[in-house]
Amino acid sequence: LLSWYDDVKRDLPWRRRGRATQQLAYEDVDAKFEPTTASTSEDDDAKVRRLAKLWHERAFEDGNDDRVGVMSDDQYAYGVLVSEIMSQQTQIERVAEYWRRWTTRWPTAECLANATQDEVNEEWAGLGYYRRAKYLLEGAKYVRDKLGGKYPRNVEGLLKVPGVGPYTASAVASIAFGTPAAAVDGNVYRVLTRACMIRGDPLKGTAAKEIRAVADAFVDPARAGDFNQAMMELGATTCAPKNPKCQQCPLRAWCKGVEEEERTSGAFKVTELPETAKKAPKREEQRAFVVIRRRRADADEDEFLLQKRPAKGLLAGLWEFPNVLIAEETDEVFSARSSRDLRDAHASLSTSLIGDASSAVAVDAKRGKIIHVFSHIRQVMHYQLYDLVTVIKEEDKDEKDEKENIIIIDDANATSTSTSTSTQPLK
Known part of the structure; x- marks a missing residue:
């Protein structure tokens, strides 16, 4: 799965941290940046924004090594969190430009915490589900006021940040800090229910517990963030809700859903999983x-x-x-x-x-x-x-x-x- 991901992963700006080399210094500012808790002067603000420009130059430069960073873990965690919140209910292809504008205007949690709700809504316009923008602002204020600008390194701590649920906490902890925590979203539900032939509503009861157990067992502690992104990538691009590309799937050799479809000569379809409950009428x-x-x-x-x-x-x-x-x-x-x-x-x-x-x-x-x-x-x-x-x-x-x-x-x-x-x- 990780080999497949390394070959085919989509080029998304928040996945890159840039090379930490001497050539990356922007003017007189060190490439390594630790957010402060009281950046109130013009010099501090200018420093933050120069570093944000550097961050974007690295993020959008061809050939960057995304596993070596020019920013601190906290700076990177903020960017990952913004991308995860934006990606909820929004196609990933649309998120990149919004993410870049957002992190240009507010390159740190502290910068965002100083914004007003109307300013945040204005920048969010077009993404819909404005409650997500409200949560980002509330979360930034919490990190600034309660945590001194530092994001928790574990899932338990991240869950205390307003607007951060189990999936987002696991995604940020694993991607930004390397914490071995499985991030389970709709894409991962789909991949695991098909690969392991897990019946029942994936959000409830035995099925939900089984999916969580499998995800936790599979996550690679050495590359936890990459593993979670690989699972999400697989569900988004290959193991689609309809017309999955099973022939291109790196898990095909041991996918029980594909095995059952072949055994029944198509009487069972892999697309029958997951067995989601019918939505209530609007x-x-x-x-x-x-x-x-x-x-x-x-x-x-x-x-x-x-x-x-x-x-x-x-x-x-x-x-x-x-x-x-x-x-x-x-x-x-x-x-x-x-x-x-x-x-x-x-x-x-x-x-x-x-x-x-x-x-x-x-x-x-x-x-x-x-x-x-x-x-x-x-x-x-x-x-x-x-x-x-x-x-x-x-x-x-x-x-x-x-x-x-x-x-x-x-x-x-x-x-x-x-x-x-x-x-x-x-x-």
Whole structure:
């Protein structure tokens, strides 16, 4: 497996640490970097950022030896943690550029800990599942404030870092510190259930215990990080959920799943494993959204009203157009009802925000719906655009709303604001 991995592994920036040679010194800064706990001066900040530039030069340079580092273990652990959190629910090919931008802006846990949630959300925009960004920020603050900028070297310690679960803790411990801990994610579940013919739900009961035991027994203590990455690589590129490339698999010779498929002449398919439980149907939501626009006499951009979501729960702390839940039912049921409920909801919501129904005009041409699918919710957003009659004058352009959960943005800033829904245009 490790020989196969050495030959075919994907070239990902966080897998490289660069060669620790004298030629790697960047200006007057040593190539070896230990994060400090109080980098507050401009000189310290400049040092951190110069080293980050060096790190990226090494990470993206062809022919680098990824097993010899120019950064400390803690610096590397931070980069690995960012990559692991980003890779959850996101295809690995998309992660590399986001990772590079992120670690350029915040090259250490301490740098990230000094950021605001809005800044973090802005950098995260496009990856979705914003709770992951929140966890990264909370984890960085924990490492700075509780651990003096040093990451725990073992799984138990890493599990105490906010947002770090068993898989991520094992991945960081093994990849950054060489701790012999098996990292078991969906890819590894798939590989091991097929290779060892493990029946049952891999997340529960006997099957889960058997998978963990096998993974722990297999991990190579000499190259624990490489072993975990090899297992993940195998599941991601070869032992796919559908149409696995069994002929190219380095484990084919002793894969019990392949053996059973051949023994039964195809009556059993290796793709029948793992035996995952059926997912519960997504909850249906019908919501009325109002898009309140006002024109400015002194600018080309329109302005739009946004509200901030609660600090906890779905899409916590993100900005969105004001909306209200109308019903929890399917499109078919909802469409069979009178549209009066929807019109009333739009009118009531807009009036509550504007204060005077006569000060806004509904734009019939900008009415419709957008479907947004979350992991457990299918949300139908019925939107209605309202134009404010009052035109904002030059002297009013610096007006700010007194409510902390309400902001006004213009067209130019719309794409840089961390919003909770898709960026599809209104039709």
